[in-house]
Amino acid sequence: MNGSKHIHLIGICGTAMASLAGMLQFEGHRVTGSDAAAYPPMSDQLAALGIAVGQPYAEKNLEPRPDLVVVGNAISRGNVELERVLDERIPFCSMAAILHDEFLAGRESLVVAGTHGKTTTTSMLAWIYEVASRRDPALAPSFLIGGVAENFGTSFKVRTTRTFVLEGDEYDTAFFDKGPKFLHYFPDAVILTHVEYDHADIYADLAAVKTAFKRLVNLVPRRGRIVAFDASGNVSECLERAFCPVERYGFAAGSHWRIMNMRHEGAVTRWTLTRGSEDFAELTLPMAGEHNALNATAAAAMAAGQGVPVTAIVEALATFQSVKRRLEVRAVVQGVTIIDDFAHHPTAVRETLRALRGAYPGQRLIAVLEPRSNTLRRNVFEADLVESLALADRVVLAAVFKSESIPLNERLEPEHVVAALNARGVPAAVLADADAIVTSLAPRLREGDVVAILSNGGFGNIYEKLPRAISAAR
Template identity: 80%
Template sequence: MRTLKHIHLIGICGTAMASLAGMLQEQGHRVTGSDTAAYPPMSEMLSGLGIAIHEPYAEANLEPRPDLVIVGNAISRGNVELEYVLDQRIPFTSMAAVLHDEFLPGRESLVVAGTHGKTTTTSMLAWIYEVASRTDARFAPSFLIGGVAENFGTSFRVRATKPFLLEGDEYDTAFFDKGPKFLHYFPDAAILTHVEFDHADIYPDLAAVKTAFKRLVNLIPRRGRLVAFDGSENVSECAAKAFCAVERYGFAAESFWRVSGLRHEGAVSYWRLDRDGQHFADLEMPMAGEHNALNATAAAALAAGQGVPVEAIVVALASFRSVKRRLEVRAEVGGVTVIDDFAHHPTAIRETLRALRSAYLGRRLWAVLEPRSNTLRRNVFEADLVESLALADRTLLAAVFKSESIPAAERLHPEHVAEALVQRGVSSAVCADADEVVRVLVPQLLAGDVVAILSNGGFGGIYTKLPAAIEAAQDVLSAR
């Protein structure tokens, strides 16, 4: 795209799509976009960039006729704008293809992939590079992250330097390209955090998920590196036939990057990191949870292998500020702490609740779940979901988001989860929507409670409704 164009994005509020919209606007293109049910943080980011979100989808959003349309991977045949694009033969492409064609040539592509942890790990890696660039401008990173990194206040940045850090999503690319987005990124080096069955709407089983990650590993050149978690047989299988060097990280004594002495003091984590049997660094980070220490270790390992000085890694992790919607404190009202976490899978929920347990010792923990992701809306993970939510003291489950779009035989039944939790001694109930959650929850709250809101979407505006309701009930709360 050597000439400036009018580019329209269908599904612009997806995290990667919103980031791409900003990147294209920085190149000087005229960017428009459309979506439905826009919600923060990406709606706020787009507003800050001056990019209007047209709602709902309509043919009129494509007037005047754009030069190019980028179709988000959530867009299916039947979408009114997509059908118009096809009828009018307006040129169209995917987000991942634009990245490959327009932004990655001549760059060093560093890809963070895995079922869990990739957004946080990519954010950590970007911040490590940013800190390193203060003394060596060559490390100044370009990046695209599936969330807003707090240290940057954005999910993207494009510079003229070589490193380009990418969150590698295993979800499919577009309605016309059902392969994973990360196969477009051709990594020079990569991180593989975890491999589990996920995205049950597009992957039939774990074997299919592993095949996708094996294909990513197969793209890394011989001169490259793969930093791979040591605590997963699935990761081991996916890394087994790599042509590049493979560096394992985790707690195993034989791992190239070994974590030891991990401890948590409130919301701060401390650990020793060894490299190939030799002391590398003593690290600390203002985030709780074993999973976050492992994410930071992976970022440190990849950065160090690319030449980033250890001093920059230590400083960066100590000053890392997380990602919006990852253990994000949304409000502290009436002695109640409200946490927002982007929950999409039972394993992610488990690690989130474990981290909150260590960060808020002795406090009563509520888990408020909206089954919204394509994984959580299905009953294939029902037993795993019960195991994860049982880590909370009390739980509330909302109705399955757009349950009618899931075949009845595959659909999660929140009441079954609630019944199983009650049988295990965990107070649990099912609410129709966010408004009912607030009505049921607030009268039961006590000062000192921690409420984890678990959803990968807007959850009916609960992030503002709940704090407002707690604020209104402060006098009652303080008297309990």
């Protein structure tokens, strides 16, 4: 685009869309947006940038007429703003397309992809480059992350340097482009963290998910590189036709990057990382959980292979501050610790609860889950969800978010999950919404409890309501 434009984003409060809004503003464009509802952390970021957000969707949000409209992937036909865009032939595009054309072309694109761990791993990789740039300014990264990275206080940054680190989402691109967003990014190198069945609303089965990742692998040039998790047969299958070098990471004896002698010390994890047959570094990460050590290892491997000094990698991981809504401590009230985590899949729920068990040994762990993601709202994962939630000492489920939008024969029944948990000796209950959960749970909590609130949405502002109720109950 030549010159400053008025660009309007429909669905601006999505993590990637809010990041794009900031990037476009940085480039000198006038940016507006709209959404059905805004909630932290992206609403806070947009407010800090001074970007106006119209709520709810309405034709008046398109006045004055914008030069270009970016249509978020959650927007479908029938949206009043989209219908006006189509009626009046206002130019429009997807988030992924404008990201490539305006920001990625001519840069080195390092894409972090996979069913789990993308946001944290992307944040780690960007922070490694940031620390390295203190000694070599040419390494200062541009980045786009699907969440607010605590070290940066933002989810994006645009620079004139070569490296662009970004999260590659396998979700579809827009109502007019049903392919995954990451196929627009034409990566020079890829981290592949995991491949598992997810996004049941757009992928029919695991085979369809694997096809998407195989296409991503097929985009990496021969001169590129893939750093891939070593303990997934699905990942291995997706890599079979790679034309570039592939380096596996994890715990397996034959992996190029191997985690050795891992120790959990409360909320701190330490391990020895080997490369090939040689020790590479002693790493310390101020985060709990085996999954976070794997994320850090993937970021370290990618950075090292791109020429980042090992000293910068060690320093960056030791000072990494996580991502908003990833094992985030929202409050400690009357000795009760309240954790916020962006759980979107049974595997994510399992790893979150495992990490909290390690970080808070011997303390009672209560899981409060809102089935909100398009995956968790479906019954295809019901048995897996029971297995994951069984790691908690007590479980509370909210009603399925917008259950009417899921066909009855596909819809998760929270009562089934609760019945299965109770049968296994894990006390569990279903309560209608955040207010009912707060009213029931707050008086029952005691000093030393850890409450894990698991949702990928605003969850009725439970993160603020529960601490207030705990204080009032004492």
